[in-house]
Every structure is written in C-alpha cells, then in structure tokens.
Amino acid sequence: MTGHSSAACESCPAYNQAMLKKLGVNVEAVDYVVALAGNPNTGKSTLFNALTGLRQHVGNWAGKTVARAEGGFSFNNKRYKLVDLPGTYSLLSTSTDEEIARDFILFGQPSVTVVVVDATRLERNLNLTLQILEITDHVVVALNLIDEAGRHGIRVDERHLARKLGVPVVPMAARKMQGLPELLQAIEQVATGAYVTRPHRIQQRDPGLDHALRELETALLREFPDLPNAQWVALRLLDGDASIEQALRERRLGDLSRGQASAPAADALALEIAS
Template identity: 55%
Template sequence: MNHQQPVKIALAGNPNVGKSTLFNTLTGLKQHTGNWPGKTVIHAEGQFSYKGVDYTIIDLPGTYSLFSNSADEEVARDFIVFERPDLTIVVLDATSIERNLNLALQVMEMTDKVIVCINLIDEAKKKGIYINEKALMKKLGVPVIKISARNKVGINQLLDTIDRMISGKISTSPYQIQYSPEIEKKVETLIPHVQRVFGKELPARWLALRLLDGDESFITAYSKKIEKERGDGLTHEHSYPAKTQQL
C-alpha cells in the first residue's frame, strides 16, 4: 500500500482505559487539540512516523458504546463510519475486559481494520489477572496486543502490528455478533437494498442493524454529510432521506 497522505488511525475506547496515555506515548509533542465541528467535544489529533511511514492518529472521545446516546458517541461513530480511517485501535482495560469488549465488538461491526489493544496489564498483574491474548485473538479474528502505555511496555509490538496491517501482511476476519434468528433474517433482507443505495460507501450489515434500530441520529448525520458534500461541490449519486423510502 503506497500512502502519499499520512495513514489515518482512530483511537477508540471506554473512558479511563488509558487511551489518552497511549495517544501521548505515540505522538509525544506532535499533537494539537480543538473541538469537533459543531460540537463541544474535544478533538485531539497527533502525528508520528514509523519505518518511513507517516501516521495521523485521532483520539476519539471515550465512550461505552457507539449508539446515539450522547454527542461523544455520535462523534466517535461518525468518524469511524464517514472518515473511514485506515485502522482503528480499540483500547481495553486489562482489569475489566468483559465490560470493555462491548465497544470493541461494535467497532468490529463497522470496520475490519481493527487492532485490539489491552492496556494496564501491569495493574491486571497486581490483581492476579492473566490474559491469554492468543486465545482472544483467535476468537475475535483481529490482532490483540497487551501493553502498558504509561510504562511503554508492548509499544514496539503495537507499532510493528500497525505497520504489518497497513502494508497488508495481516488480514483480519472480525467476530460478528449473531442476533436472534428474526433479526438476522431482517438484516439479510435489508443488506442488498442497503448496498444498492450506498454501494460500498458504508458497512452494509452495520447500517442494516442501525435502520432496524430506528437510529434517527445516524440518518440525520448522514443527511448533513450529503448536504455538506453537495455544498462543497462534490458529486453524490444518492440522497439518504429519499432513497431510504426504498428500504
């Protein structure tokens, strides 16, 4: 993969998992903050280079899910879906993996370019918690790296995994949650319609689930995106509100 532009990485995770510590460890002083457009949510972006490749990393707001319950969740969701980062790193707290996995599974419904990063392994060790990352990797279908961001443990392995994923040496097959037979049947019916309306622009299965969920916030966000692109002079074949009538 030949990147003229910097490779774009999104950093996702629950609040207080050490996500910002990892962001600071990777970017050092090469970072700046502001607000997301139209939101009071902090936008933090930084740069780093590894093996001759330049990266831009965006520290998404800490959230417990990617539904539409708050401005933070909407910002994180919209970035992963609309900006389509080259890679999304989901940071988990090693001492409460089960609770944190909810967000990781949601991200894996939206993109297959995912690395799961288990932080605070030093804290887990103190509590007698051992994590078998190889078993977790096999189950989740994406790379799983154990780190301690503040002690810089595992950072080189993370950087090497990022490099191998971006260069196409690692392929992923993210675990997909299976819902009730009734929901799965509806999703299966919706997917061809979603693909006809959106092409490959959005993750079809994820979008079908959002439509079934009646996620009006997402529909509004997508409509605004289309309006902005038209305003910027970008051509777009479809208008979300009109075409969704077909679904």
Template identity: 65%
Template sequence: MAEDLPTPSASPPPAANTACGTCVFNNAAQLRALGVDVSGHDHVVALAGNPNTGKSTVFNALTGLRQHVGNWPGKTVTGAEGGFGYRQRHYKLIDLPGTYSLLSDSQDEDVARDFLLFGQPDVTVVVVDATRLQRNLNLVLQILQVTGRVVVALNLVDEAHRHGLALDQRHLARELGVPVVPMTARNRQGLDTLLEAIEQVALGTVATRARRVRHGDDRTEHAVSELAARLRRDHPGLANTRWIALRLLEGDPGIERAVTDGTLDRLSGATPHAVSSETTGT
C-alpha cells in the same frame, strides 16, 4: 456471509503473520513522534476506547504530545489530532472521545461513531483496560461491527497482573480475529509491538478476520440481511452495510440523516482502501 470476512484489499504480499509478531526488537526506536504535524500522512489511525483506559497515554506516547491524562471517566471530550512516523510512513492519529459504547445517544458517542463510520480510518486502535475486559470488549465488538481494520491495545496489563488476573491474549486475538497487543502505556511497554501491528493492518499485511455477531433471533438476522442487500444494491461500494442496516432498523436518527443528505452516496464512492472490508466479499 462472505461479506462478513474483511480481507484487506490494498497491498502486497502478506508478510509474516502477526498477531504474534513480537519478534522485531525495539521497534519503538523507529518511532518518530511528530506532535501536531499531520501533514502528508499516509494513513489515518483512530484511537478509540472506554473512558479511563489510558487512551490519552497511548496518544501521547505515539505523538509526543502532552494531552492531559486525567483519572476520571469522560476526561477527553474533544478529539485531539497528532502525527507520528514509523519506519517509512507517516500516520495521522485521531483521539476519539472515550466511550463505553457506540449505541447510546450521547454526544461523545456520536462523535466517535460518526468518525469510525464516515471518516473511514485505515486502522482503529481500540485501547482496552485489561482489568475490566468484559466491559471493554463490549465496545470492541461494536467497533468490529463497523470496521475490521482494528488493533486491540490491551493496556494496563501490569495492573491486571497485580490484581491477580491472567490474560490469554492469543485466545483473545483468535476470538476477535484481530491483533491483540498487551501493553503498559504508562511505561511505554508494548509500544513497539503496537506500532508493528498498526503498520501491518494499515498495509494489509495481516489478514484481520473480524468476527461479526449474529443478531438476536432469526427474524432480526433476516431483516438485517435483507436491508443490507438493498443498501449494497443502491450504494455499490458502500462499507458496513450490515451495521448501517441494523441502525436503520432501529431508527437511528443520525444514520437516517446520512441516508437522506447523501452522505451514503458520497461514501459509496470512497477511496478504495477505505471500503475494502466488505465489498470484496460480494
């Protein structure tokens, strides 16, 4: 379906394509950590990822804050906020709770999911543990169902290397349809490329072509499409209709609440860039 191909609507001429845009030397020098100052930001960036993947490390590296990084799953239970500047723009960074998925029913996952869905960040950086790629990709694929404006930060590549794992990040980027940035956040390696990718996705200068998974058998696929069409009719301009449709079919109480309390109505009138990904197609 056409709507499955998010084409960032905002913004000017596509510059150089980028998943491989590692070219600019030492961009990190242009990073301005702004700590807790999130005033007057141009873009909102969400930071998602499995627990214990170095999400907090990335957060700290970008914002200059010192959120404690613990080596145990579930360390970050509350979302932190910080700001950073890169080139001419200010970004507000939201550190979402570390989650394995968006589909279970725990409190931390609800926080992450609700923000991605209803907070409509301009860019979502998914921090991925390169040594446990499969498990981390589960989350990436689920997030790609919600938003296409994603940058995958492939963290801990040094550890993967030590464990004898070779990663083909170009292949990964092709498969996922979004930029993949290998990095070692602990040593600030790859930070420059990450910033570059965030900027490009935020400005829409790179076309993310997030893959969508077709669901289950044909009957499911058909039901999802039918309900999604209905949602688009009732709420013109609403993003993520397929995903919302699926959750409604599953009887997700949080999403049902969003339908009844008018959250969806509010979202369908949301800011233009936030709804870009799916409305342009249809």
C-alpha cells in the same frame, strides 16, 4: 524508555523504538490515519501522548476528551495521523461523545482503528470492541494495563483473544511505555494489509431480527454496492438512528462506499438545550 531494553531486545525486529518519530501536531501529508477508541479510564490518552509526544491532559473521567485530539507520528518512514476519540462505553447511544467517536470511525474512514482495552475489565471493554468490529475491519486491540491486571491476579490469553476477535491483540502497559513497538508493528501490518483481519461479527440474533436485517442490508447494498459495513448501517437504520438517517439523506453513505468520506460533524460541542 522501557527499563529492560537490553541489546538482545534491540536486535529483534519488533524493537523499533528508534524508528518511531513523534511528530507532535504536525499531521501534514500523512500516509495513514489511525483512530484511537476505547472505554473511559483505559489509558487511551496516555497512549496518544506516548505516540505523538503531545501532552494532552488525561482525566479519570468518562467524557473528558470531549473533542477529538489529533497528533502525528512516523514509523518505518511512513507518516501517521493519530486521532484520539472520546472515551465511550458504547456506540449505540446518542450522547455527543459517542456520536463523535462513531462518526469518525464510520465516515472518517481511518486506515486502522486501535481499540484500547482495559485488561482488568475485559468483559466490559469487549462490548465496545465488538461494536467497533461491526463497523470496521481494520482494527488492532491494544490490551492495556496488563501490569495492573497482573497485580490483581488477572491473566489474559492474548493469543486466544486475537483468534476469537480475528484482529491483532497487543498486550501493553502504556504508562510504562511497554508494548509500544509491538503495537506500532501491528498498526503498520493492518494499515498496509500485510495482516488480513477476519473480524468477529455478532451471531446470536433472533430469527425475526436476522431476517429484517438481511432484507435491509440487501437493499442497502443494491444502492451502495461497496458499503463496507452494510449490516451495521442496516441495524442502525432499523433502530431509527437519526444521524445515520441524516447521513443517508445527504448521500454521505454513498461517499463512504466510493471512498471519499466527508468530514465528520465532530465539533458539535455546543449544548443542545430545548428552549
């Protein structure tokens, strides 16, 4: 595994490689569901393969993982299902990829969403991260490709970043299997609630929008008091997002607030051709 796994490392509690069991496609009776999100080209699928022992092919492309891939692992005697979402730049457009990713985070209600971030292109990658933080509280940021960043002369202050985002940030190099134990630890802590996140929410909006949002959010919360991301849902409804409107009509938002999410419409792979 890691080239420098000395005895000193193994004695520290973070080094729990032995406690990671790759379960491959065995995802029965899991304790937690973990979603893996991120921009294309961030090493998301490499991380997926490293954790599950599966061999999903990774391409250097946007939208290569078009369908969701699922795999399992167990850590500290807890079983996790890992869902690899399509690589996307954003959750606000309406491509199939983005819908699959967004619907899963929203309706699949993962215990933890791991956002894989390219350390060499942090600014671009934070765009998606901030959008995910609007939808869900349970987030861990995997600051990947930290080795490549070093080669390019880029250094990221992960503590500062974690403070700003309000969620754990784990620097890692998934291709070299570096940072995996720390990531697993962070996933466990967020899943069990041992680490309470204080996710960053977007502040700078113009007063008109802010007012409209607050009104819609209040109306939403009156109907669905437990909706965890009412502000985001309100924003999407304001934008006329057809799939969120659909979810509202089918009362899937209601299910969401009661904690019984329905399956995401993720296998919408077929092309929709206007005839």
